[in-house]
Amino acid sequence: MQLMSPNSTSSLTPNTFNGPHPLKSVVNAIIRTVSRDPALAIGCIIILLLLLTALSAPLISGIVLDHSPEAIDLDNILRQPSAGPAVWWLGSDEYGRSQLVRLIYGGRVSLFFSALVVTINLTLGVAIGMIAGYYRGRIDDVVNWIITTLVSIPAVILLIAMAVLFRPSPVALAFFFGLISWTGVARLVRGQTFSLREREYVTAAYASGARDLRIMLRHIAPNLAPIIITITGIDVASVILTESALSYLGLGIQPPTPSWGNMLTNAGSYLFRAGWLVVPPGVCITLTVLCLYIIGDGLRDALDPRLRR
């Protein structure tokens, strides 16, 4: 990316780029990588299918299956998975609730929850990381202290304490979660900002009188895009894992709202009688996280400037 080529015939406007816009080259790189790697393509397809299913969950359960995820049906307790009516493809639990419907809705809940947490993570992490990396000095020391403190407390323990002490709604829980997990993003952004701040176009912008905020938003932030995109996938995966563990313990998403984690809470006590309850939610979690990791890896390979020709 050049600030101004010597042969440029445009008028002197210090803040325009003559090279390709950074975000556009990012998108191109991603498309190129996905079309080359079959595993990555499969991962993307699976995640897209998942998103589609999650978004259309009310449609599927309401119209196609005509069954609510919370509908208790005491005539159909602990049904084995059968090939008959679609509703009972995955069987039912101890309350007669269709596992298939709960699985679909659980995916929706898990995905929305993770999306909310990751949004908070990115917002807080990018903001704090950029500020720490840009201004350095005392501000950086304080931010480092906060990050080191938060990182040292095992997240699961902190979340359990928060869940029990504040009894938060799912949205509030997502906020708490975001409040303690932004540190990973912040560290990466801080490191990247450190080096980006030394680039010539930043010095040029500063010399032209641009204010700090403008420099951060207009010059540094777009170049953070590759790292942010890469870490988003992995972040969503790790939030899904932690949320399902918390819900399994009974402290995350509360029943009757289905979540892949809390579908497994009581499955343990029915291991003998109804072993089929244990399999679908766990497989879904594993598959989703696996695909997100593959996508994250692929994105990192696509966007890592050192690997470009």
Next chain:
Amino acid sequence: MASYIARRLLFSIPTIIGITIVSFLLVHLAPGDPIDVFVFGTSGLSPEDIARLRSQLGLDRPIPIQYIDWLSKLLRFDFGASFFAHEPVSSMVFDRMGNTLQLTITSLALSLLIGIPLGVFAALNAGSVWDHISRVLAVAGSAIPQFWLGLVCILVFSLWLRVLPSGGMYNLSSGGTDLIDRLRHLILPALVLSTTSIAIFSRFIRAETLEALRQDYVRTAHAKGLSQNIVLTRHVAKNALIPIITLLGGSLERLFGGAVVVETIFSWPGMGRMGFDAAIQRDYPVLMGLIVISSVLVVLGYLIADIAYAWIDPRIKHS
């Protein structure tokens, strides 16, 4: 070296203070009073009695004063007494800490014993089918939720195959002295706990070994006529393994968090499960003490890892 250790110790102090602040604020910002839990179930207490109890316990003082008081008690290792067991928290925690450390240390050992060979093997056969298989296994290992893996393991090994017990630390009848019995109880929880670590270590070792194999000194060694085995053990191993120390220190946070879930599933009588039970019961002193102790152990882990790293790589302590 001593000055490096002193410097690192000094830098740990603000972190530990930060941990105490977080833990304290958590409990005191939560809705409801510790006093409500303390008097829960006790009938016949008039509002005056409750107010008197509150001032007796010092809960009506301003928050910063309460914090300083709690902190000074912490420095004397006085974590207060449990609301329910009426025992000092410190003795409760230290009783159980040994059990959790058994689990954690075994997990670490397993991750090293399985992860390192896996990584080296993948690096030596880079690009082959085995390399791809081990990479898929590694990624899958970190994608499987630990609690689900625990459930499935109990299903397979305890209910179907009936070779391993499904919980607890040892058979009550044998009184805990039978080593084989103890190992049988330990193997499943330790393996489940180490899954993520195995995945991370093996991928890391693979990358490090590949990097080390590309170095010039390996070329020289081969040119001198040394066999692959000697090159690996004498030259590559030392350089590839140094960063593992940092990974080890960093895995403590993951292990203590994971221990909570694993201990609950396998009914392991450890610190993690005690924390979970205390949380459910709203036993604040135990909860706060556990947060502080676990976090301080994590900080200690990072500290020891840094010091070991500096001891092995002399360039670090002079930076």
